[in-house]
Amino acid sequence: MMSEVVRTLIVDDEEGIRSTLKEALQRGGYVVATASNGEEALDLLRETSFDAAVLDLNLGGRVDGLRLLEAIRWRWPRTAVVILTAHGSLESAIAAIHQDVDDYLLKPVKPSEVRQVLQRALDRRSQADQKPREQHVVQRGSFFVNLDQHLATKDGRALELTSQELRLLVHLMQNSHRVVPPPELVRVVQEYDAEDLYEARQIIKWYIHRLRQQVEPDPHNPRHIVNVRGVGYMFKE
Helix, strand or coil: CCCCCCCEEEEEHHHHHHHHHHHHHHHEEEEEEEEEHHHHHHHHHCCCCCCCEEEECCCCCCCHHHHHHHHHHHHCCCCCEEEEEECCCCCHHHHHHCCCCCCCECCCCCCCHHHHHHHHHHHHHHHHHHHHCCEEEEEEEEEEEECCCCCECCCCCECCCHHHHHHHHHHHCCCCCCCCCCHHHHCCCCCCCCHHHHHHHHHHHHHHHHHHHHHEEECCCCEEEECCCCCEEEEEC
């Protein structure tokens, strides 16, 4: 049994999956609520905070998994979120990754695997909350970041960045003297050690893409977030 009560929301339009995951998590000490669609989940989230949520990426109805994820990040930003997707590739979870999802699982999944991934996501959130910030303000050239205020600007213009994109930008700025390899950037963004260089490249390239949309005058010809082929990425003022 777990030492602390973890309130968890499961959202999936398949009754069998909901009941299987609920039973498995309850056996592990979780307190579980379920919803069969995005609208039902939104009703729960309006008044109730959850420590963790397991969301089906492809929910039916007007509110799919990505929209529900956005709502959770706006209303309860400290909730650990794990995405379930039926598509057998990393690409299927990319849209969720840039919205600050903590982890993802490909269906079909084993209940024990869900418990393991959830605990890992909760641990990351806890460690991030406890980790002291060594530097609250970072500035390089026309870029300015205030970590306390979650504020980033370029030439005085506010950049609309997720928390993961902000961490990526700060790390690149703080290490502008060198090329930063993809596995290191994945650890910064997701607090996750990629299994190999290929996985790290696949994960981080989407964050780089999103960040470039905000910071580059021409994202197709980047001047600030530069790719050093075969090595990694480098920040240039």
